[in-house]
Amino acid sequence: MGKNLFNSTRWIQIALINFSVVALAGITLRYKINFPLPFFNQKNVLHAHSHFAFTGWVTLVLIALLVNYLQQQKIKTNYNKYHWLLLANCIVAYGMLISFTVEGYAFYSILFSTLSIFISYFFIFYYWQDLSKVKDNSYAPTWFKAALILWAFSSLGAFSLAFLMANHINVQELYFGSIYFFLHFQYNGWFLFVCFGLFFSFLAQKKIALLDSINKKIFLMMAITVVPTYFLSILWLKLPFSLYVIAGFSGILQMFVLFYFIKLLILLKGNIIQNFTSKYLLILASTAFIIKIILQLLSAIPYLSNYAFSYRPIVIGYLHLSFLGIISFFILAYINEVLIAQGRRLSKTGVLIFTSGVILQEIVLMIQGLEAMEFKPLPYANLILFFLAIVIGIGISYIALTMDKLSTRL
Template identity: 55%
Template sequence: MKIIEFNSKKWIRIALINFFIVALAGVILRYKINFPLPFLNQKFLLHGHSHFAFVGWVTLALMATMVNYLDKSRVMTSYKKYHWLLGANVLTAYGMLFTFIIQGYAFLSITFSTLSILVSYIFIYHYWKDLRRIKENNHISIWFKAALILWGISSLGTFGLAYLMSSHTKVQELYFASIYFFLHFQYNGWFIFSCFGLLFSYLMENTPSNLIKISRKLFLTLSITVGPTYLLSITGFKIPSFLFWTGAISGIIQLTALVYGYQLLKAIRIRPDLSLTKMTTLLWSLAYTSFILKVILQSLSIVPYFETFAFSLRPVVIGYLHLCFLGLISFFILGYFNALLSSKHIKLNKSGLLLFIFGVILQEVVLMIQALNAILNEHSPNTAIVLFISAIAMAVGLAMLINSGKHKTSIIKKAIA
């Protein structure tokens, strides 16, 4: 008997509640910048916020939607194991949230981080086995297989950081290299590849040949560049010139992904059978725009002038990370949720989504202003307050999404029956 399905009340609500908690932690972080809050350690809260965002929101959402793909593909397997794995993922996420807030990097927080990685390995093993049961649509399976591989590879950055801390290594560049390694293969690997896999699985119900060709070309471009473009993250360090040029050439090659992305966008627009809602179209358009900006900004780091600002200015770093996390990944996931629910005549709260979108865009604009002012050595008045307001807007918007799901419980149950 199947215990877990994607559109169940339980997993939709847990994912959205977790996302709201991520946003709430962001509100507290922004509040603490503007007003006194002495009983909370800013650095500890930041660690809890980021770890919970990765595991409790994005990873949980991706795991659940990928299991949903197995279900829709009529894969005969025990879905009970995925129920337990998703539950274990949530437990480790909350464990990291609270222990990082209380003690920062210490025994308990590192333990929960390690358990989270263990859960990911078990999921990778079982999902890979079940994915092999799908004989058709190989152009979709390769996205998910690559995502799983890159997810596993990203954990090496975590283990590298743990080793450096345990051995009391004092080479700061090695710490940053480990952190950037984890972030790169999460953002550009696990997150993006699984999102493209989900997108093509949604578009491929009638398997049009033009989309298959686009999928394969896009996959080839991203798969051959995802590893070498990590070198762009460490160009500020003293690395051999051949490694710099390897990263630089890969960054240039990666720009061709924008061409295939545009072809994909055109192909989607001429598909009347998709019947995407205006809100899903908006969310995915914003996600695609963020993808364009991400690829361009990543490629610009090749230029020494831009590379200096990319790694030395905090607003640039935060803006880029949030562009990827909120603008690209989260917008896509919310759009995917809305697309699946809309096919059953259910919609996420429109006002909540619009308020969340407003908060994200406002935040990115203000961070860009902060970055430009820092480059010009000018002061940025009141930007910290505006960022606090944007964080509140995102949190309130997500709270409205949770509330909308609560009132449609019975409808959702009928839709997934």
């Protein structure tokens, strides 16, 4: 591979294949809830599923898209380093998938998890240097730099969790506090900030006027609230009253993010994106983002927060709302728009199957969540969720396997 060559499409396709593997692990989890599968430990597969989803799918594809952004900006650098970092990231992702499945939290799984963090540090170091060469008025470099900082910050939660597991420290508050720390700064930091940066860089390429002010306001409000909203995730710990106030106030501040985000959508008027698949995915991602902000605010209400953090379907539904509904839908829309510029596109059929499965899954999880409030249980809910996991897997696999026919290089 030449000094200034980087095949973004190949890495994006690898990430989509990995996403199919994530879906397969999800199907396995849902199968084991309904039917016997003695040679798989449910908790181990759950850890493998989540770690591989973060590293093998979202992180891999975001790195590829961030490097592609450098190429779009015509930045001169040695792109080989990113190729090798992605290769290393992919290897440790599969290492985590296998080791967590086989042994759970033990020597090899902790080793691969630690290696993935050090790979992220190398990427952050190199990408920050190359990002300083970018001259882009879209404010995207600021979004990306914030994302890199929050990515590094999230690793504190991963190190804390690994330490607790390795030393068999069974303090539930520390365990879940570490998990939510990692998840919060991944979902609401690294993932979300990159997506906003990519979105505004895309709008800048389309030469959309009057967006600079809203862009900066959304960034400012999200940057201010990203740390204190972590406390919304751990209200069940019975925090000091001062932290409870900070958490509630940050949830209210995020309503300003919602205000400016909706204002942005109104200004765009849906005319900037013509392709049905891209527009459909962005509408779904935007809707999921709006729902997420509202749910964050509602979680500050003690009565509702008790349900939100104590009932598993609600937790899973919320995490999937962010991971699939916001992040994954947006990433697929962005990939599709880049391909369209070259006369190619993602499979519309695959996207429709995938999104239908995700939407129906969220509805079923919501209904399951209502059971905690004494609503009538949904008959065969776990069996329905197993079927929908298969639908999701079919959809994303179809997208991944047909991409090679639709694209060769970004």
